[in-house]
Amino acid sequence: MQDKQDNLELGGRTFHSRFILGSGKYSLKLIRAAVEYAGAEIVTLAVRRANTKETENILDYMPKGVTLLPNTSGARNAEEAVRIARLARELGCGNFVKIEIMRDFKYLLPDNAETIKATRILADEGFVVLPYMYPDLNVARDLADAGAAAVMPLAAPIGSNKGLATREFVQILIDEIDLPVIVDAGIGRPSQACEAMEMGAAAIMANTALATAGDLPLMASAFKLAIEAGRKAYLAGLGRVLARGGSSSDPLTGFLRD
């Protein structure tokens, strides 16, 4: 059996859960239950939602003890992302930041070039930087060089629930990058989260899949189990998967036996 202490190390901190939960698309009153059922220890929130007056502050709904992962949504370039990250720190959201830079309103696809720039600046300022990115190996290497604490490639367009549309490219990042690879965006079902974990993803981030579920806490719990199952399968080492039918042992090289 594998060591029970299978933890996620991120920015010098240790997490037991590998499920990062979004908070922006559902009722504030459900955040607590979602975190609890998901067993999540990291919750993302948009700084632009947190930057509000006292009437309705999403920060008030965050359970104690979770690590906040503020995101820079709304930023259209590196400069804006840096400003938003600094504001997050001023608002008391800690030093973790998820960089989201979009100059595409339709698909909300990340701008990799600007993301590298912002990562370098913020990592130099002591932030634990988790960049949301399009899964491109060269960019992932540049992000690692720039000081990112992990990379967060998208599985599919955000909110699409399409699952691992970028499967092959995410696998390359997992194989080649020494940082944790956290699969973000597009994961619509627990089975897709499980598959990403089986591939060797370090964690899964989901929001819309839960927000659009009939029973949010129950879906949070389903994701938790799927992510744990996928992780265990990865650690166990998947057995060989045969393309079709059975097979005798050494069908091709049997003739070499004496």
Add this chain to the structure above:
Amino acid sequence: MENKFIVENKGLSPAALRRKTQLETDPSCRTDCMKYESGMEVINSDIKDRVLAQVAGYDYGKYTAADVKAALGRSRCTAEDLKALLSPAAEPFLEQMAERARIETGRHFGNTVYLFTPLYIANYCENYCVYCGFNCYNDIARMRLDESRIEREMQVIAQSGMEEILILTGESREKSDIKYIGAACKLARKYFRLVGLEIYPVNTDEYRYLHECGADYVTVFQETYDINKYGELHLAGHKRVWPYRFDAQERALKAGMRGVAFSALLGLSDFRKDALATALHAYYIQRKYPHAELSLSCPRLRPIINNDKINPQDVGEKQLCQIICAYRIFMPYIGITVSSRESAKFRNGIVKIAATKISAGVSTGIGDHEKKYKGGQQGESGDEQFEIADGRSLEKTYEEIEEEGLQPVLNDYLYV
């Protein structure tokens, strides 16, 4: 008489009455509504031509139930699918359209609904648009709030908890000049997290100035994309110039505004064509300015002071719902605003399907928020642009959205 909106005004001078009657009855005395006036910036854009070409070729009678089913069966909605969804053939499929729209809305917005309120700071107008309560020949109480009154109104609104404001004026460059509107924007930034503008269209450098003053969102209603009808309804004033109005969103985006909103006033002309034109206008802008945040409004005609007969014509609530669902299926990512022109019942229903933003605590008059929000005396006030149908306060609207299982959001905006 070309239209049924005309309002009588016995208080006009004989000369003004003569001019009014002449404008109404003698098309030859009107200017060419496709010709820019001096001072109006002309930009290089082919979006007008593309929208008009699509609308000209739109024969909604030719679409069948099979076209509608095919449109609903596709994962990505094309312009041709949109045409089917806006056609009469789609009416029997309203529930299926709503179901699809609800799924798309959920994917992009979760269950959030944004709230805002409009603030009219002046109702002077230099235009003669026959259906509008602010038109220059309508006999209403005119007013322009000075800066201290604007600030007082903003304080009262901010105290209610509202964080997004839309500043409106009547369309008078003389009475509500750019500097005056800019001053209102600067004041609004003190009290609100997002400041939008719905004013007369201006040139790029003027939008840039207003952006520097704190406005980040520009709404311009084209009213109707039917140029002939536009010319018959907008009889005089700078608003008469149709293409200058059409290009307003592009000028605003070139000036650095983060977002723009589009709309036809449903009921003025053929609503199916106007709905198609509105959606395509936004669609082409999205392709040219992919970073821009876009939203659509879907107002229907309402009664005005001195003409309570004005109504949404053939655009019933079912047709309105059809249009909104078609917008959502065609552009799943776009904001859709439903104003207090519609009833509380309709708005509570439509936020569950496709609308992402609604107004609350609304007055379309000038300087009357203190009375409406807090009761008691008020100073001088100006008359309303149109009658609203949903007078709910922010608190009540917020509660009712929550009861529908949705999350009201007062702010999701950051100036960076």
